[in-house]
Amino acid sequence: MAMIGVIGTGSMGGMLIRKFVETGAFTAGDVMASNRSADKAKAIAAATGIGIAGSNLDLVAASDVIFICVKPLEVKALLKELKGVLTADKLVVSIAADVTIGDISALCDARVTRVIPSITSECSKGVSLVAFGDNSTEADRSLVLSALGSISRPVETEEENLELLADLTSCAPAFISSMMHEFALSATRRENISPGLAELLVMETLAGTVELLKNVNSFEEVVTRVATKGGITEEGVKVIRKVAPSMYDELLEVTMAKHDLVKDRIRDQAS
Template sequence: MKVGFIGTGSMGGLLIDAFLTSGALAPCDVLASNRSQGRLLALQERHPGITLGANKETAAGSDILFLCVKPLEFKSLTDEIASCLHSEQIIVSITSPVQLHHLEGALPSKIAKIIPSITHNVKSGTTLCIFGERITKKDKLELLSLLSHIGVPLEIPEAHTRIASDFSSCGPAFISHFLERWIEAAVATTGIDEALITRLAGEMLLGTGKLLTEGGFGPQELQERVAVPGGITAEALNHLRISLEGVFERLITTTHDKYEEDVGKLDALFGQNDIVRSRLDR
């Protein structure tokens, strides 16, 4: 099986690295193209044996093709490669605002969408999976099997792409910002070694994740077990509840507004404004 990647930047390169270091793919299985020749050569230096080429060559030679470009670059890319594709190939977008109907209307192939995460660097986290109408049960199992090497693949409805991405893909940045501010305050207030407190924070986060995914705890139950009434944790937790009032609602509104803006631009590029109007009418 040949797996191609058009776009080898931040996330495309991460996926290639993760698939190869996990053993899911061998270098001889991978085809790659990118506008930057420097990125391609760096990729080949890390993974000798991969095949580099132009977009059309990568598209034509792939059984599964990952499209790893920015949202507003998709229309020009699909125009470029459509004639090189056929109905048995699986095309996988990794860009959340690009809708299945955009690609199914532009390409002859089977269409899927995934939302990967930076956590795949350590073979962890969740890969969100959305499958188009042309994808068969066999295709779905093949993709899920491939993705299981770098994290936990989870199928979701396309309508929940944005909110699910807030947690699986954007979440590491949001949580890291919270920890960064907490660590800065700890160092400034107490003089504790930054490397030590950062290690403590990372181990705490890892353990908390395991309690939520493997330990049978929900978030509320976990708070109740740690925060003894009248204790230090409970008092600090009450401060957090007051300070964060409305923050997460505003966060969700911000990400959703940007997402809808990008979807609208893509509808216009792909000539599907009628589809977005019908979606808003429902």
């Protein structure tokens, strides 16, 4: 059985550990974690039964697969700390946005896979994007896809598409929530409806729409079923189709520009 190490038990690292153990993707006894501030690692260990490593170096020494769950601008410093120990027999799975397989491979000899998880894995839903490095083995693919499959739907993609697709999976819970919030708020601006009620109605309808979508598997099908020709809903759909394309084009424009900025900052960090 492969021994799993997780470096960084923040929001995402913590969620992955909890879900991997809860779903049985990995046995708690096969997982250990390390974190810059020890208390956070202790808390997740107490909650899940995983082990705690005394240091990042100890963790790597005891692990076959190392999940790197620190912030993008913290990855290079971590890899420098681990210089010489991330050897070719180890697999690094980095969840850091914008840190490329090339960036990581330049600082270690381990095989490298990138994963972009989503907070939706908290409820075992949503997509984990995966890009395997050229030297990945069949065993790497099987381990990573099976673990992610227990907490999400893993979707393999070329690394060059990761950032754009991550907007549709990893950033999307925030985009969808903020869109739905604006929709609810719009009703409160027209009539004396409480924001709480408007939010509840939209939330319940969103949940119902997700269930409907599972049956029909197409956004267009749901639109057609509700927006009958010449009806009221059709008028609203026309507005969305007029206004939304430019909003989403602008959204992707600014998020892609931000990715470029972060990538530049990572490249500028001393190697």
